[in-house]
Amino acid sequence: MQGESQAPGGKLSPERWVERYGDQLYRYAMLRLRNAVDAEEAVQQTFLAALQNRDQYSGAGSEGAWLLGILRRKVVDVARRRVREMPIEPEVPQWDPYFDSAGRWRVSWAATMQQPLEELERAEFWRIFRECLQGLPKRHATAFALRVLEDQPSPEVCEQMGISLSNLWVMLHRARLQLATCLQARGQTREL
Amino acid sequence: MLNCREVSRLVSESFDRRLPWRARFLVAFHLAMCRICSGFRRTLRLMEREVRRQAGNLPSPEDPVEQLPDDARQRLDEMVRRFLGNGQ
Structure with missing residues (x-):
């Protein structure tokens, strides 16, 4: 099978993987890891593991999905190592932009996201969401990426990040507040 | 009684997780009484749904943003070539 440019079963020869899948895998990793060095590392680890184990790929399912499955594990591996170096946010910031001292909203949620989104709106939503995610404190963004984007159970995310459940919930609460506020400010919500 | 900050945290x-009863x-x-918190919950629900729906997909190859940088591409190509060149 080696040496053929197009192997049976819809498989590309590995020489063409970077060209064919590089951008997609990189973008997937960038969304979750949010910096070029980490994203490249996850993609590199993915191709390396895929090269070492390419005999195990059965040809069932697409090659891209197979690589994506590997990438997901590598993204978690990289995130797990990096999260320990990330600065810890104070649990209660000096000035809370969302609530006053009595716990009342400073933000209005009278508008809500429009649903369902049309195709173009969904692309626009996604572009803006990605930018909003970039604005989060690193640990909050990592918590959101591992819990929501990767859809892992909370206890697994806690183990990966080395934090308690209540800690995780505080981070996710802050992350969602900031993301929702950002989406609202960027016009991704409408008056009902 | 809970205030809006506490409610938003539970929302x-x-x-x-499933909250205790x-x-x-x-x-x-x-x-039932607070329009702002209801709006917040609705916004989160729609955000979570849309984000989860789009997150699992491998981004389409046509999407021009965040392409693999050229130097990274060269390093990856080099790695693959070396790996295959070693006859593994």
Whole structure:
């Protein structure tokens, strides 16, 4: 099978993987890891593991999905190592932009996201969401990426990040507040 | 009685676990009276749904943003070539 440019079963020869899948895998990793060095590392680890184990790929399912499955594990591996170096946010910031001292909203949620989104709106939503995610404190963004984007159970995310459940919930609460506020400010919500 | 900050925290938590019945009751009671918290919950629900729906997909190859940088591409190509060149 080696040496053929197009192997049976819809498989590309590995020489063409970077060209064919590089951008997609990189973008997937960038969304979750949010910096070029980490994203490249996850993609590199993915191709390396895929090269070492390419005999195990059965040809069932697409090659891209197979690589994506590997990438997901590598993204978690990289995130797990990096999260320990990330600065810890104070649990209660000096000035809370969302609530006053009595716990009342400073933000209005009278508008809500429009649903369902049309195709173009969904692309626009996604572009803006990605930018909003970039604005989060690193640990909050990592918590959101591992819990929501990767859809892992909370206890697994806690183990990966080395934090308690209540800690995780505080981070996710802050992350969602900031993301929702950002989406609202960027016009991704409408008056009902 | 819970204030809006506490309710918003429980609303967020409800996306990550099933709340204890007492918390569910207190949140439902608050939401029935509070338009802002209801709007917050609706916004989170739609955000979570849309984000989860789009997150699992491998981004389409046509999407021009965040392409693999050229130097990274060269390093990856080099790695693959070396690996295959070693006859493994």
